[in-house]
Amino acid sequence: MGNADLAFTDMEGPRRVPIPPARPFLDTFQANLKETFFPDDPFRQFKNERGSRKVLSAFQYFLPVLEWAPKYTFNLFKSDLIAGITIASLAIPQGISYAKLANLPPILGLYSSFVPPLVYAMMGSSKDLAVGTVAVPSLLIASMLGKEVSAAENPSLYLKLAFTATFFAGVFESALGLLRLGFIVDFLSHATIVGFMAGAATVVCLQQLKGILGLQHFTTSTDLISVMESVFTQTHQWRWESVVLGSCFLFFLLLTRYLSKRNPKFFWVSAAAPLTSVVLASLLVYLTHAENHGVQVIGYLKKGINPPSVTSLDFSPPYIMVALKAGIITGVIALAEGIAVGRSFAMFKNYHIDGNKEMIAFGMMNIVGSLTSCYLTTGPFSRSAVNYNAGCKTAMSNVVMAIAVMITLLFLTPLFHYTPLVVLSAIIMSAMLGLIDYEAAIHLWHVDKIDFCVCLGAYFGVVFGSVEIGLIVAVAISILRVLLFVARPRTTVLGNIPNSMIYRRVDQYPIAQSIPGIFILHIDAPIYFANASYLRERISRWIDDEEEALKTKGRTSLQYVILDLGAVGSIDTSGISMLEDLKKSLDRRSLQLVLANPGSEIMKKLDNSKVLEGIGHEWIFLTVAEAVSACNFMLHTQKQADSTGTRDNLV
């Protein structure tokens, strides 16, 4: 206690916590707006430019290609060439497979690996992201559009709706980027994404059982129960040729994946494996004429590059609503993955990308794609990882991939005539098994068990409900977690670390000691409407419990209650009312309320609401130590006065 006293007595007087000067509302509002929507200050570099240079800078902002293309060298091109060819070898089989997953004509998968990467190369900021179709949105398109329109019975309408949905997805993504609402994507926590992706991957694998087992009729529902039912009630329909072929290639793909994991230098093995499987399987079917024995093949693939599809967009009711809904949901999921991928690689390679600008790039990519017979694309993690491992240097790798796909479209499509669908299923399954990140889930279990429960919740929502239900469950759990944390902030009792002026939580530091007559509470969160009444009741209960404990132990009763507001970042009018009510309720109990270390926002609001006068500026201190000193001084003075009074009485 010695040092604490010194801090008070050897100053000219107690230091007052200053009340910040009034700042015009528009200033603060503008500053808050800037911090919310432009936290990374993307126009910083353009601040000092003028006139036409500013126009050029604006163009450069939206078309980063104008920035890196002039500095492009042959060395860079060598790396990008190799990377581009590597990802093209993945793009071709995966594109066809995912298009089949979406119940769309397989050629759309190749179209979607031609135009969108070119758009991204012009407008995108990431040097490592590789553009292509993805499994989960493809599945969502199939299930959401499939509810309204059957792809088998009405293929032209289904195709129109797919393009329209892609168009809406692009518009929505661009709008989010332009309105700088990118932070919305942050509201899906990593735990929910792990659970949701694992669930979606499980569902996609289950869907592939149709192809692997060679079944003709299958359930349209995606949940586990329906699929298992569909599989096991048709055991007599399983085709052994499909099962054998599928299992062999699946084993081959998993083996190459395992080898690549063990020895990262052989990443190209697992990158080349899908295309190799396609070639081998086509050869096998061609030589054995297996397509006459019931093995389904891709069949005829039209030659030529993307035809325009402007006339295919269908904005008329009643289908426009389902296209809009599918577009928005798949757009958001695609965005979340693309942004996450872009950020991860930017962090590895230590450069910076503007999330909102990326969203505009993804949006334009999908808008242009929907007009050129492509469906939803984004930057899938697996393909971008291959791109990164293959040593890409700029977005030119996407251009190389696009050119490779173009060559395939112009000349090589007949090669896929004999490709069995079962090998496409095997390719999808092996890719999906990589998405089930059980290591991340185990890590969650160790670090934060609530996050693990969140992850499981999202997973079961997808597997036992549907993908939309799982997504809603994931988002709802995320938001609920935020709200619950805000609604139930932590309050802890502080004690003095002996021989110091430091006050820390007594539950974290067992050596921290309490001080007679003084009770120090630390509030660990901002105080506002969502938790103001909870805090008021909780603080009352803390004081009740403490007074009861002191009475039982026969110690000095409380006289001062110090609230450490160092962690209270923000307060609103409900919070200010709470402090006012607390003051009145403590007055009634003959306890003095003392505030320590309030931030400037709290001081300003206390002053504006006149609650500062009610509490008294002299009872607000810079630190807990100074508050304790002042209270101790009062306690000692009072004790002396009491004992003098007693002596006077006795005399």
Added chain:
Amino acid sequence: MGNADLAFTDMEGPRRVPIPPARPFLDTFQANLKETFFPDDPFRQFKNERGSRKVLSAFQYFLPVLEWAPKYTFNLFKSDLIAGITIASLAIPQGISYAKLANLPPILGLYSSFVPPLVYAMMGSSKDLAVGTVAVPSLLIASMLGKEVSAAENPSLYLKLAFTATFFAGVFESALGLLRLGFIVDFLSHATIVGFMAGAATVVCLQQLKGILGLQHFTTSTDLISVMESVFTQTHQWRWESVVLGSCFLFFLLLTRYLSKRNPKFFWVSAAAPLTSVVLASLLVYLTHAENHGVQVIGYLKKGINPPSVTSLDFSPPYIMVALKAGIITGVIALAEGIAVGRSFAMFKNYHIDGNKEMIAFGMMNIVGSLTSCYLTTGPFSRSAVNYNAGCKTAMSNVVMAIAVMITLLFLTPLFHYTPLVVLSAIIMSAMLGLIDYEAAIHLWHVDKIDFCVCLGAYFGVVFGSVEIGLIVAVAISILRVLLFVARPRTTVLGNIPNSMIYRRVDQYPIAQSIPGIFILHIDAPIYFANASYLRERISRWIDDEEEALKTKGRTSLQYVILDLGAVGSIDTSGISMLEDLKKSLDRRSLQLVLANPGSEIMKKLDNSKVLEGIGHEWIFLTVAEAVSACNFMLHTQKQADSTGTRDNLV
């Protein structure tokens, strides 16, 4: 800097921040569950009881009457009698008026002031709350049920739906109370309630223009534009008798209200004014036979107390959905008001009420009411304020009011035969004008302008949209505000207060000085998924700006970045990843990451995720001062080593 060094050098070695011992997950989960749902520990008093005493305590918990009735004295009864009669004089005219507002038979207003107060007196915990019907839920019932079923054309079905909606409201309220989900009500901030109530009061006043102007046909919409249109397109239909009568009584009521406000001792004047107006107006109409001159009167009111209405509950589709929706929405609004009223008075009189228990009481009140021809009731603020001012001591005042209403029902209903509807409209308008709390709105403007905007948003949502739209806008703005605060936490730079070991924000304390080579950042909120990427980018930007500023001024470049985690109450896996990424990114820039004052949850998660090893336990300090000392020590040692090296080179 002197003191700061001492803190480091005169210890046996740096104090390590302890890693808390592992605690079984079920323990923490149970503790968190308890804190979330039972924050006020309502069963504290029952902890030490056994057997039959416990059963009795359980009964006493749900029926507080068993607790206060045995201690009831005649003195208490005197006060309650006066209060009960005073609120009965308000209950009778207001009950009839609000029932008319809900398009229900006026007698229902009297029924609803008979049975529900009796139920509340048995189950409620507040000593001051007076039970009765309220304006806003009455309006909601009229507008929500009125969309599906016209009260004029199908009165019996409308009545059935009103009872069914009340039943559902009661079930929902009890369920919230039993599941201890009471904190949901906290999510409507005071600002939104002020705006919403003012908007609803405005809408109700606009609706009364029909009665005051004596119009027969009126718009069913509640928004301002529709009402103004309806009023001004029918100017030739205005009846001067209604206008004169209504204006006179409205003026009289407002005058008494103003007098009571000026001199609080005359509160009974404004309490007796409605009943006086009703009596005077009835006499006037009786004597002038005005009912034959187009002045609408209440007409025949059935004698006798509440008939049972069990058979009137209608659970069959298609109307069950609208009854359910109306029940839930009106139930929540009624609950919010009742709980707020109960808490306010409990705080004035310094006793404690359990919010969740009160909800069960309100729920039962409405369930029993729906079975006895009552519609939705709660504890309105105006009536409870009159009760409080009239000196009520226990819930017995509700019983007295119920008995007075019963006497009216049994014997006095013919008195209302000649009461003109226009005076009921005047009573409602004068009550509503009291709900428009412009002083609170002005206070919001002064203290927290964002809260003021929230208030305005809710107000305009109700006045220009509808009550449901206004409520949705109010709730959405509240939740958005919570989410936005979480998504954009404040980060500030700290500096040293000279001649001390205290570090505070440089923007709040201009005397705080920065330390060469060291950059101290303070994070003002918990770190998790909603803000982890924002924080990572923001911290990078802070460091970039600081390094640029130092380069321009030619000062020592940064070597240490200290993060003050004292205000970071909680962290999840995304937050831990953010710290890990930050460490790696600082390593690449040759900066050392130092953490100061992490809470026990952060230490535990850093340890479990192995990020602690990555950062190094020796770079985590108890306080910012100790961290700065350690960094200064390293800087000085390095400087000495550098200068020795230079000397060696020169030699």
